Amino acid sequence: MSTRIAFIGLGIMGSPMAVHLQEAGHQVTGYDPTPDKTAALVAAGGRAASSAAEAIRDAEVIAVMVPDSPHVASVLQDEGGVFDSAASDALIIDFSSIRPDVTAELASAAKARGLRIIDAPVSGGEAGAKNAALSIMVGGSAEDFELAQPLLDVVGKTVVHVGPSGAGQTVKAANQLIVAINIEAVAEALVFLEAYGVDTKAALDVLGGGLAGSAVLEQKRDNMTTRSFEPGFRIDLHHKDMGIVTSAAREAGVVLPLGALAAQLVASVRACGGGGLDHSALLQGVERLSGGSK
Known part of the structure; x- marks a missing residue:
């Protein structure tokens, strides 16, 4: 109909x-x-x-x-x-x-x-x-x-x-928590691999076939390896979502240590002018912390 x-x-x-x-x-x-x-x-x-x-x-x-x-x-x-x-x-x-x-x-x-x-x-x-x-x-x-x-x-x-009403938003907040931590982990792994001159394509292929594999690794690897951050989901929006996560966690009385850190890392990329970039641009934050100029 x-x-x-x-x-x-x-x-x-x-x-x-x-x-x-x-x-x-x-x-x-x-x-x-x-x-x-x-x-x-x-x-x-x-x-x-x-x-x-x-x-x-x-x-x-x-x-x-x-x-x-x-x-x-x-x-x-x-x-x-x-x-x-x-x-x-x-x-x-x-x-x-x-x-x-x-x-x-x-x-x-x-x-x-x-x-x-x-x-x-x-x-x-x-x-x-x-x-x-x-x-x-x-x-x-x-x-x-x-x-x-x-x-x-x-x-x-x-x-x-x-x-009931609100449950969808609660599950979405959990989703954004997991995605942010995953993107950060992939970004850190890539910087680590590049520091040792590893063939990153081959490395990511084999990582993707094992327990380290994830939708984030599959969908965001090209953004990161080519440093192309045309937004599919902007840092600005993930920053907003991480604010929802941390606020809701505080209200529920639960502690999210990695979530709190991920929220700060997203906020850092945004503060450095990356708000309009794809959230895979968390890579830029890792590079800055590692002494890079990006």
Whole structure:
């Protein structure tokens, strides 16, 4: 069945996701504050809206993919936003990665207005979005998850309901913790290998075939060996996510020693001007600490 979908936020991740939904036979109307970001969706047969309110009007499902907690709150709560403009009983799918406590608050506010909402943050970066191979961790009611799943299956390869509202964001925070530590480990290993003049391609091939192998090693090795850090997932966003991790850990009373260190290393690369680079640019931080000039 074709579903009328409003898609708010058409950046690196949101644009290919919206295109996949349109190409799957749904009617997608997109809005982004930067109008030219709607071009790919329009080329795929979707519509561009001049405002969020225009996109949301008459939509059965409202998908949101924006950078941070304040942006989601603004999209939902501002005048002319989702809460003001959505049809009764519309389903909101928040693909953004934000604080679990903010998600829970927004979910309560949505339900008070008769709207349904799930938090469905994604992992897989730009490649996962383009290839419809995202991992999607979903928080919300089982009923709302079941309603959303056919749409989630269009953009994701691994789609799992992990608990009530906010649970998706908690699992995404854990994902970002693991990814940051893995990227740092690969970066350190590469600097170590290069210091000894090892054939890094051969070394990474054999490491990838053993217990050291990981999706991070597979997907980020070329970025690191060629020092090409065109963003698939920006340091700025991973810095935001590590702030979510450390804050939530403090609230839960748990200690994340490697997580705290990884958060500082991400912050260091950002402070040195790397915020707009791919998060594989953690390599630059290792090189600086090792006496390099980058």
